[in-house]
Amino acid sequence: MSLDPNQPEEEDPMASDSSVQTSEPRPAAPAGSAHDATIDLTGVLHEQARAAESASSVVFDVAGLSVYYGAFQAVRDVTLSIAWNEITAFIGPSGCGKTTVLRCFNRMNDLIETARVEGSLRYHGVDLYDPKVNPVEVRRRIGMVFQKPNPFPKSIFDNVAYGPRLSGVRSRAELEDVVEEALRSAALWDEVKDRLKRSALGLSGGQQQRLCIARAIAVKPEVILMDEPCSALDPVATLRIEQLMQELKADYTIIIVTHNMQQAARVSDRTAFFTVDVDTSTGDRTGELIEYDRTERIFSQPADTRTEDYVTGRFG
Amino acid sequence: MQTIADPEAGPERSALSATNGSVPDTAFRVLALASGLLVLVILALIAITTTQKAWPVLSKHQLDYFFSTDWRPNEQHFGILGFVWGTVVASTIGIVLAVPTSIGIALFATEVAPRRMRRTITTVMDLLASVPSVVFGLVGFLVLKPRLQNWYQALGRWCEGIPILHNVFGTGSSGTSLLTAGIVLAIMITPIITSVTREVFDTVPRNDKEGALALGATRSEMITGVVLPHSSGGMAGAVMLGLGRAKGETIAVTLLIGGVSNPQITVNILGPGDAMPSAIARNLQEASGDFRAALIGLGVTLFVITMLINLASRRIVGVFDQRLKGAS
Amino acid sequence: MTATTTERRSAAGRLAVPTDVRVATVTGRRLARNRVATGAMGLAFLVAALPLLFVAFTVVGKATNVMGWSFLTRDIPTTAAATELQGNCAAASKYGGDTAACKKVPAAAPRPGIGPAVVGTLITTGLAALLAIPLGILAAVYLNEYGRARPLARLVRFMTDVMVGVPSIVMGIFVYALWVVTMGQGRSALAASIALACLMLPIVVRSSEEMLKLVPNALREGSAALGSRTWKTTLRVVLPTALPGLVSGAMLAVARAAGETAPVLFTIGAAATVRQATTVTGQSTTLSFQIYNLITNGGRLSPQMAWGAAFTLIVLVLALTLIARAVSARFMMR
Numbered sequence: 001m002s003l004d005p006n007q008p009e010e011e012d013p014m015a016s017d018s019s020v021q022t023s024e025p026r027p028a029a030p031a032g033s034a035h036d037a038t039i040d041l042t043g044v045l046h047e048q049a050r051a052a053e054s055a056s057s058v059v060f061d062v063a064g065l066s067v068y069y070g071a072f073q074a075v076r077d078v079t080l081s082i083a084w085n086e087i088t089a090f091i092g093p094s095g096c097g098k099t100t101v102l103r104c105f106n107r108m109n110d111l112i113e114t115a116r117v118e119g120s121l122r123y124h125g126v127d128l129y130d131p132k133v134n135p136v137e138v139r140r141r142i143g144m145v146f147q148k149p150n151p152f153p154k155s156i157f158d159n160v161a162y163g164p165r166l167s168g169v170r171s172r173a174e175l176e177d178v179v180e181e182a183l184r185s186a187a188l189w190d191e192v193k194d195r196l197k198r199s200a201l202g203l204s205g206g207q208q209q210r211l212c213i214a215r216a217i218a219v220k221p222e223v224i225l226m227d228e229p230c231s232a233l234d235p236v237a238t239l240r241i242e243q244l245m246q247e248l249k250a251d252y253t254i255i256i257v258t259h260n261m262q263q264a265a266r267v268s269d270r271t272a273f274f275t276v277d278v279d280t281s282t283g284d285r286t287g288e289l290i291e292y293d294r295t296e297r298i299f300s301q302p303a304d305t306r307t308e309d310y311v312t313g314r315f316g
Numbered sequence: 317m318q319t320i321a322d323p324e325a326g327p328e329r330s331a332l333s334a335t336n337g338s339v340p341d342t343a344f345r346v347l348a349l350a351s352g353l354l355v356l357v358i359l360a361l362i363a364i365t366t367t368q369k370a371w372p373v374l375s376k377h378q379l380d381y382f383f384s385t386d387w388r389p390n391e392q393h394f395g396i397l398g399f400v401w402g403t404v405v406a407s408t409i410g411i412v413l414a415v416p417t418s419i420g421i422a423l424f425a426t427e428v429a430p431r432r433m434r435r436t437i438t439t440v441m442d443l444l445a446s447v448p449s450v451v452f453g454l455v456g457f458l459v460l461k462p463r464l465q466n467w468y469q470a471l472g473r474w475c476e477g478i479p480i481l482h483n484v485f486g487t488g489s490s491g492t493s494l495l496t497a498g499i500v501l502a503i504m505i506t507p508i509i510t511s512v513t514r515e516v517f518d519t520v521p522r523n524d525k526e527g528a529l530a531l532g533a534t535r536s537e538m539i540t541g542v543v544l545p546h547s548s549g550g551m552a553g554a555v556m557l558g559l560g561r562a563k564g565e566t567i568a569v570t571l572l573i574g575g576v577s578n579p580q581i582t583v584n585i586l587g588p589g590d591a592m593p594s595a596i597a598r599n600l601q602e603a604s605g606d607f608r609a610a611l612i613g614l615g616v617t618l619f620v621i622t623m624l625i626n627l628a629s630r631r632i633v634g635v636f637d638q639r640l641k642g643a644s
Numbered sequence: 645m646t647a648t649t650t651e652r653r654s655a656a657g658r659l660a661v662p663t664d665v666r667v668a669t670v671t672g673r674r675l676a677r678n679r680v681a682t683g684a685m686g687l688a689f690l691v692a693a694l695p696l697l698f699v700a701f702t703v704v705g706k707a708t709n710v711m712g713w714s715f716l717t718r719d720i721p722t723t724a725a726a727t728e729l730q731g732n733c734a735a736a737s738k739y740g741g742d743t744a745a746c747k748k749v750p751a752a753a754p755r756p757g758i759g760p761a762v763v764g765t766l767i768t769t770g771l772a773a774l775l776a777i778p779l780g781i782l783a784a785v786y787l788n789e790y791g792r793a794r795p796l797a798r799l800v801r802f803m804t805d806v807m808v809g810v811p812s813i814v815m816g817i818f819v820y821a822l823w824v825v826t827m828g829q830g831r832s833a834l835a836a837s838i839a840l841a842c843l844m845l846p847i848v849v850r851s852s853e854e855m856l857k858l859v860p861n862a863l864r865e866g867s868a869a870l871g872s873r874t875w876k877t878t879l880r881v882v883l884p885t886a887l888p889g890l891v892s893g894a895m896l897a898v899a900r901a902a903g904e905t906a907p908v909l910f911t912i913g914a915a916a917t918v919r920q921a922t923t924v925t926g927q928s929t930t931l932s933f934q935i936y937n938l939i940t941n942g943g944r945l946s947p948q949m950a951w952g953a954a955f956t957l958i959v960l961v962l963a964l965t966l967i968a969r970a971v972s973a974r975f976m977m978r
Contacts, residue, residue, distance in 0.1 A: 106530060113431055124663045134675075137665045140532030150523040152542060153640050162541065163531040167659055168671065178659065212527070219531060220659040344875035348790055351782035352800045355849065358842055359803055362810065362818045369821045420688025428685055437689060439969070444696045446965040448903025450932045451954045455699050457939055458947055503695045510692070534674055536681035557809075564811020566906035567936055593813045593906065600817070600910050615817040622809045626802075 057084035059223060059253050060105065064119035067100050067109065074100050075287040077119070080272055082223075087245060087254045089264035089295065092274035093310070097287020098257045099147075101274070102225050104128075105255065106142040107135040140167075142223040143216035148232050149208035151200035151215070156192050159200045159211055163219035178218055185251075186214035187244050206237025210244065217252065224248065226256040230263065242267050261311055264295065271298040273307045362619060370613035373606050381613060387578045389603075394610035396617065398579030402494060402589035406573060407562040409498025409585065410505055415555055417502070418509035423539060425510075426517040438511075445507035452500050453571035457492070461572075465491035468586045486584035490574065495585040497573035501565055505558035512557055516550030517543055549636030556629030563592075563625075564618055570594035592618055700958075707955035710756055710948045716956065718757025719917040720934070721945060756949045760921035762956065764928040768833050768912070769902045771924065772840035776901075777894045780848025781883070787849070788856040789878055801853075807846035813906035815842040820910040831913030833921075833928035839907035844897040851893025855886040855975075892972035899964035903957060905932040931957040 060082035067075040075097035082088050090098035100109065107128060109115040121128045128138055151159050160179040161169075169175055179196070183189040188210045192203070200211055209229055216224055226245075230238040245254060245267050258264050264271050272292040276285045291298065291307045302308045367374075373394055374381055384395025425437045472487035520543050528538040544551075574588020575598060582589070592614045600611045661669045783800070791797025819839040823829050859882050867877040883890070913927030921928045929937075931953050938950040 108526060108530065111526065111529070123665060126665055128665065133665050134668075134670065136532055136534050136670050137668065139530055140669055141661060141663060141665060144526075144530035146523060146526065146530075148523055150521070150527040152524060152527065153546065162528070162533075164659060166531065166533055166537055166674075167669070169659065215527075215531065218659075220661065222663055338873050338875075341873040341875045344878070345790060348782050348786035351779045352786035352791060352797070354779055355783060355800055355804050355807055355846060358845070359807055359810075361822065362814065365822045365826065366814070366817055369825065417688045417692055420685045421692055424685035424689050428682055440689075440693050440696060442965060442969060443962065444692065446899055446903070446961050447696070447699055448905070448932055448957055448961060450903070450905045450935045451699060451703065451958060452695075454935055454939055454950055454954050455702050458950070459702055503692075506692050532670070534670065534678040536678040537674070539681070560809040564809075564813060566811065566813045567932070571936075571939060593811055596813055596817065597906060597909055600820070612817055612821060615814045618811050619814050622811065622814075623806060626806045626809055 058082070059084050059124065061122040061125070062120070063122075065101065065104065065121055066118040067097065067104060068114075068116045068118070069112065070114040072284060073286045076277070078289045080289060080292045082253065082255060083270065084253055085249060085251075086269040087249055087256060087267055088270045088272065089268035090255065090257045090272050090274060091259070091261055091264045091310075092287070092290075093276060094259065095285050095287070096274040096276040098272075098274045099227055100287065101289075102227055102255060102257045105223070105225055106139045106144055108139075108144065110135050140219065141221050142225060143219065143221035144225040145209070145212050145216055145227065145229045147228045149205055149212050151203070151208050151211050153199065153201055155197050156200045156203070156211060157196040160214050160218050163215060167219060179214075182214040182218035183211075185217055185248065186210045187240065187247070188214055204237070206233050206240060209233060209237070209241060213241075213244065213248075217248070221252070223253045223255065226254060228257050228259060231259065238263070261299075265299050268295045271295045273298060273302075273304075273310060275306055275310070363616075366612050366616045366619065370609050370616050373609040373613050374616075376606075381610075382617070385578075385580050389599075389607045389610070392606055394606070394613070396592070396610075396614055398581065399590055399592045399595050399614060400617070401581045402497075402573060402579050403563055403591040403593075405494050405585060405589065406497040406501055406569060406591055407559060409495060410501030410562045411555060411559055413499065413502035414506045414509055414558055418506050418554070418558075419513055419551065421506070421510045422514040422517055423543070425514055427535060427539060427543065438514075441507040441510050444503070445511075449504065449565060449568045452504065453568040456496065456500055456568065457571045460496075461491035463491070464493075464496060465489065468493065468495075472586055483583050485586050487586070489586040490588065492572050492574040492588060493586050494573060494589045497569045497589075497591065498585070500568045500572050501562045504565060504568065505561050508561055509554045509558045512554035513547065513551055516547045516554065519550075520546045546640065549633045549640065552636055553629050553633045556625055556632065560622060560625045560629075563621060566593040566597050570597045703951060703954050703958060706948070706951035710952040711955060714755070715757055715952050716762050717759045717918065718755060719759055720757055720761070720929075720949075721754035722916060754945070756945050756952065758931065758934060758949060758953045758956065759918040760915045761929050761931045761934040761953060763918055764833060764912070764915060764921040765902060765930040765932075765957075765960070767921070767924065768837045768840060768908070768928060768930055769898060771834065771837035772844055772901050773894070773898050775837065775841035776844035776848055776897065780845050780894075780897075781852045781890060783845075783849045784852030784856055785878055785883075787853050789874060789882065804846045804849050808850060811906070812843050812904050813909070815839045816907040816909050816911055818842065819907070824911065831911055831927055832923075832925050833912065834924050836908045836912035836928065836930070839911050840901040840904060843904060843907055844901050847897040847900065848894055851896065852886075852890050855889030855893060856882060858889065859885045888971050888975035892968040892975065895964050895968035895971070899961045899968065902930075902964065903932055903961045905930075905936050908933045909936070931960075 058081045062081065063079050065075070065078040066073060078101055090102060092098050103109045104117055104121055105123075105128075109117065117129055123138070123142070126133065152162065154162075157179055160182050161175045164175060164178045169178060180189060180193075183192065188207060191207060192211075200208065203211060209232075213224070213229075230241050233241065242263065245256070248254060256264075256268065270293065273290045274287050275290050276287050278285050291302055291304045293303070297303075298307060299311050302311060308314075377384070377394055381394055381396060382400075383397055384393075385398040385401075386393050386395040387398060388394075421437065421441070425434050429437060468485075468489040468491060469487065471485050472482075472489065475481040475485040476487070524542050524546065525538055528542045529535075533541060569591050570593070573591055573594055575590050575594060576588050577590075579590040596611050596614050600608065603611055661667070783804075787797050787801060791800065816839050819835055819842065823835045823838060824831055829835060863881050863885060864877055867881045868874075872880070908930050912929060912933060915921040915927050915929045920926060935950050935953045935957070938946040938953070
């Protein structure tokens with residue numbers, strides 16, 4: 001796998017290698033056909049599609065990923081791949097390590113001193129945990145939205161402009177454009193356009209979370225990680241975020257951790273089900289990936305009984 | 317108003333305080349209250365006794381006492397401005413040197429250093445804070461003074477002829493000077509400012525810090541963008557605390573500031589000066605009459621400055637916190 | 645789409661980065677700034693640790709040849725003896741001394757000692773602790789168990805903060821003015837310990853209140869539910885629970901007081917023999933006070949005695965500080 005770093009991101013560098021022709025949603029494909037394909041694909045083209053994905057539109061390729069906190073193994077042997085411009089949901093009972101895994105994708109676990117990662121996590125073929133990789137570069141490309149909305153105690157404008165400013169955008173006019181676009185994409189522009197100078201902390205919880213999304217997309221990442229973004233929000237605000245995710249899907253690859261199965265079923269294209277394995281002798285709780293598939297299959301005909309128990313509400 | 321501001325006074329509290337049947341309970345309560353009031357009593361006594369003892373000179377000289385630089389005990393003339401100046405200059409040097417160092421150490425401890433090293437840093441700072449003032453004075457006076465003399469003279473010669481600099485770093489220093497006093501003050505207040513700012517940095521929400529890092533900020537950008545703005549109020553409080561300590565520091569300053577009998581307002585920090593507490597320490601033993609009153613008046617001035625610094629720091633911390641909450 | 649939209653796209657487009665994380669988008673300047681900032685922080689710590697190391701090495705190095713049990717217990721030689729008589733037969737004859745004995749110099753020479761200062765430090769600091777610690781803890785009990793957020797308690801709390809900031813020399817002046825001048829009590833170990841107690845009191849109050857705050861309310865409620873009155877609850881439940889914290893706070897205050905010179909300066913008088921220093925109401929001396937005197941009097945034996953006294957004082961203060969830290973670390977762990 002050779003990667004030309006100068007290749008524009010709109011072009012799938014691996015597309016030409018792909019021998020399997022498929023109508024899977026591809027970055028360059030028109031949105032309409034992508035939707036049709038998703039609907040038609042179910043069942044019949046499933047195997048074919050999966051083969052295609054693994055070869056072409058893979059963003060992340062995770063193999064044998066384990067996370068340790070000191071001597072304690074928090075997550076064991078996760079293997080999955082994340083497809084381009086899809087929404088992937090991580091579900092599972094609490095303590096199953098889904099957030100821990102998510103935080104590996106932008107090396108947020110680096111901040112925890114005792115945390116250690118084993119296995120490989122490849123982003124477009126490059127191992128993110130290669131010693132030569134700068135975590136700042138990783139986070140520049142892979143944005144994150146947190147469980148609790150965390151706008152900075154600054155104005156709305158300065159919040160969204162924070163990332164672009166770091167990236168060197170200095171001119172006021174340019175910043176204004178970037179901020180407006182990000183806020184429009186986050187469906188927040190109309191609500192805040194008259195009070196951009198006001199403190200972001202004056203916004204409602206749902207608005208704050210959309211502001212955090214706007215802040216994340218203002219730097220044009222390729223991927224947005226969302227860590228239970230709606231858990232602190234009311235149902236109306238949750239619905240707005242979910243709609244927003246559907247809109248963002250056209251431009252971004254999204255991975256969302258959620259404890260809400262309905263949410264995963266509503267928004268995601270693929271779902272990974274994690275559970276927790278309790279070591280009866282030590283009491284250690286280690287998370288593991290049980291099943292990863294298209295969301296329809298996880299919720300209609302899961303391969304593993306544990307998944308079935310969980311999604312039908314018999315467990316968890 | 318009172319009921320709102322009294323959230324802890326739940327039902328069980330009022331029930332407890334309302335019981336006045338038991339004698340030991342009442343006695344204990346009164347004892348505790350008396351101890352609490354003791355603080356007020358002592359402060360009042362400090363204010364009254366010292367003012368009373370200083371009154372003969374204060375009433376005679378009035379404002380001239382505070383705004384004159386003419387301190388001639390033999391001629392019964394007492395103007396303390398020269399000492400105030402010495403205290404202000406030495407404290408300012410101390411703060412200017414200590415604040416960046418302390419903030420650097422505190423950031424190093426909270427944001428950079430691994431956990432084990434963090435404990436080493438706190439231990440070192442605690443030990444530094446526990447070194448008695450007189451020991452710094454001793455080391456400075458007997459060991460550093462001769463070396464400083466050479467350095468200062470070299471610095472003074474080097475600055476000769478350069479505008480402003482040759483005023484600030486003038487010649488004629490014996491090693492003990494306003495700058496030496498300022499440096500020792502910096503050493504003494506660094507642990508204090510460090511420990512307070514470290515606590516403040518610890519309260520910055522992890523969530524906010526991660527928010528900045530997730531946007532691709534480097535650590536230093538995260539610090540300047542999130543940690544420092546969030547801590548401005550606390551840092552201001554820490555600086556005021558350091559200032560409060562610096563202005564009253566006595567023994568080390570007495571030994572290292574040079575000690576001139578009638579200090580004037582000068583910008584030459586390589587020259588000797590004198591500070592308010594040092595003047596007291598050096599002279600009160602043998603003083604009597606108006607001289608003693610004038611020296612105690614310096615104590616009164618220090619006391620008043622303490623009150624002012626406390627009130628000011630409350631105000632400043634309040635303003636910063638308000639700004640942080642986004643009231644704009 | 646309009647032209648403005650296209651322009652906006654291009655402004656935002658500038659932010660798009662290649663997907664390959666090996667391609668640097670963070671400019672060298674940002675990375676350099678980060679590295680410089682990190683280095684500066686570490687450097688700040690080294691700069692601050694330097695004086696500690698310097699003081700430690702200097703004091704230890706200079707004190708070793710004088711330190712010993714006899715140094716710690718012997719009387720302080722008078723200035724005249726220390727400066728003139730040692731090995732100076734002319735002076736000995738001048739003062740009517742035995743010139744023959746003076747020939748056997750080493751045996752007859754006055755030997756350095758700081759016994760009175762050691763005794764005096766223990767007595768004055770101990771006395772100050774006896775005064776300040778019970779009152780300070782009681783005041784903290786008032787603030788945390790009775791006063792809470794009442795206006796009076798808030799006033800006491802604010803004034804305690806003010807008192808923490810009152811310079812130690814003001815405490816010295818205060819006791820000197822009140823006790824020595826007004827009440828005519830004379831300088832004594834007691835007067836010095838009152839001044840030190842004034843210094844310690846607010847420190848003890850603040851640290852004790854913090855510790856009492858850590859005692860969970862459930863314990864108080866549990867005790868109250870069993871019918872205990874507040875004083876019993878406080879004495880039997882709250883204070884014992886907070887004890888290690890109270891001890892460590894008190895020890896830090898003691899350490900601070902033991903090292904203070906300024907409050908003692910005008911209140912303690914002078915003492916040259918251990919016998920003199922073993923009184924409470926008589927004049928005395930302390931290590932810190934003695935160091936200050938030794939630096940300023942310029943006697944021949946003064947420097948080495950000052951170093952020895954400084955070493956003793958540092959060991960005393962550091963021991964108190966480290967024990968306090970250990971106690972509080974255990975308290976926090978529970």
